[in-house]
Amino acid sequence: MRLAMSTPSKSIICSREDDYELRRGPWSVEEDDLLISYIANNGEGRWNLLAIRSGLRRTGKSCRLRWLNYLKPNVKRGNLTSEEQLLIFELHSKWGNRWSKIAHQLPGRTDNEIKNYWRTRIQKRAKYLKFEAHRKSRFVEFVKGLQMTRYLHKAQESSPSAMSIQDQAIPLPFDGVTIPHYSSFGIGTTPTTQITCQGGLNHLNQQDQNSESEHNNGSCISSSESANIPYMSQPLGHTTSQFQALDNCDFGICSYDGYSIDNNSYDMDALNLTTTMVAENLELPVFDVQISEPYFMNMDELWQFRNIQR
DNA sequence: AATTTGCCCAACCGCAGTACG
DNA sequence: TCGTACTGCGGTTGGGCAAAT
Numbered sequence: 001m002r003l004a005m006s007t008p009s010k011s012i013i014c015s016r017e018d019d020y021e022l023r024r025g026p027w028s029v030e031e032d033d034l035l036i037s038y039i040a041n042n043g044e045g046r047w048n049l050l051a052i053r054s055g056l057r058r059t060g061k062s063c064r065l066r067w068l069n070y071l072k073p074n075v076k077r078g079n080l081t082s083e084e085q086l087l088i089f090e091l092h093s094k095w096g097n098r099w100s101k102i103a104h105q106l107p108g109r110t111d112n113e114i115k116n117y118w119r120t121r122i123q124k125r126a127k128y129l130k131f132e133a134h135r136k137s138r139f140v141e142f143v144k145g146l147q148m149t150r151y152l153h154k155a156q157e158s159s160p161s162a163m164s165i166q167d168q169a170i171p172l173p174f175d176g177v178t179i180p181h182y183s184s185f186g187i188g189t190t191p192t193t194q195i196t197c198q199g200g201l202n203h204l205n206q207q208d209q210n211s212e213s214e215h216n217n218g219s220c221i222s223s224s225e226s227a228n229i230p231y232m233s234q235p236l237g238h239t240t241s242q243f244q245a246l247d248n249c250d251f252g253i254c255s256y257d258g259y260s261i262d263n264n265s266y267d268m269d270a271l272n273l274t275t276t277m278v279a280e281n282l283e284l285p286v287f288d289v290q291i292s293e294p295y296f297m298n299m300d301e302l303w304q305f306r307n308i309q310r
Numbered sequence: 311a312a313t314t315t316g317c318c319c320a321a322c323c324g325c326a327g328t329a330c331g
Numbered sequence: 332t333c334g335t336a337c338t339g340c341g342g343t344t345g346g347g348c349a350a351a352t
Contacts, residue, residue, distance in 0.1 A: 024321080024322075025320095025321075025322090025346095026320075026321075026346090027320090027321090045337095045338090046337085047337075047338075048336075048337065048338095049337095059322095060337080060338090061322085061323090061337095061338085061339095062321075062322080064338075064339085065320085065321070065322080066320090066321085068339095069320075069321085070320075097341065097342090098340090098341090099340075099341065100339075100340060100341085111339095111340075111341080112319080112320075112321085112341095113319080115341075115342085116318070116319055116320085117318095117319095119318095119342095120317065120318055120319080
């Protein structure tokens with residue numbers, strides 16, 4: 001039997017009690033043809049019934065998956081366009097791992113394809129981005145500091161009653177680091193809050209307690225993902241034009257990228273990647289946007305932080 | 311040239327929600 | 332109302348393949 005995909009030569013046959021052998025593994029061309037012709041004559045749906053009546057020795061589930069992800073006429077094959085990639089990125093920052101929901105915004109693309117794309121390209125890219133500490137640019141530091149500031153600010157806003165956070169400690173893997181906290185997300189503002197890491201603990205010295213509280217948008221960090229957050233080593237007061245360029249760029253993801261609106265997902269991979277993409281858009285050297293792992297706070301720690309805020 | 315490593319992606323699995331008798 | 336079947340979703344696995352060693 002010819003195989004439809006590039007070729008795992010073996011397929012698994014599962015025997016059932018009634019002597020009905022259920023096939024698993026890669027689909028053959030014959031099976032594809034059978035499924036296509038059956039659906040052409042009878043339509044989609046009732047997958048279990050379809051599996052039985054079509055003569056395919058597959059589960060209904062398997063038939064459905066094969067049809068939706070591969071055989072359906074409008075399924076697009078091939079690489080994702082840059083527009084699609086950006087859209088995926090943006091939607092993921094909004095919705096998190098809602099692959100099906102995201103896929104609905106990309107005609108012809110399947111949730112499986114998008115999921116695979118995200119896992120292989122985006123996560124790995126974000127994970128392995130590295131920062132050359134001696135070559136970092138002010139721009140990148142600014143962007144990353146801004147992201148951190150936004151995150152902390154949002155966390156603060158999301159839990160106004162818990163804003164005695166100066167009493168709460170967040171373990172960080174590095175000591176003696178001070179992160180300026182800007183009182184607004186505007187341009188060129190001066191730091192009003194500092195997050196100082198001492199003795200492995202991160203204390204928020206809250207000076208600006210007057211910010212208005214907003215409803216909790218559900219910031220959260222997926223504890224299962226391996227993204228990290230960078231620190232900002234110094235105040236960056238002369239980055240106005242760069243930031244304007246950042247906000248004026250065409251990526252909707254720039255201004256509040258990575259911050260989940262509705263599904264409890266703050267995606268730090270997205271944060272890192274966004275920075276990369278922005279820098280690329282501005283034609284900055286790639287090495288300038290790479291991140292140093294030793295300065296990372298991992299996702300478990302961020303998760304802990306998020307829970308503290310709640 | 312042979313072996314190892316890592317990437318990519320189709321397919322599978324488990325679970326939750328929904329429909330239906 | 333309950334139980335069962337069906338459907339859809341997100342996570343995971345495993346094999347092919349190309350690049351690296």
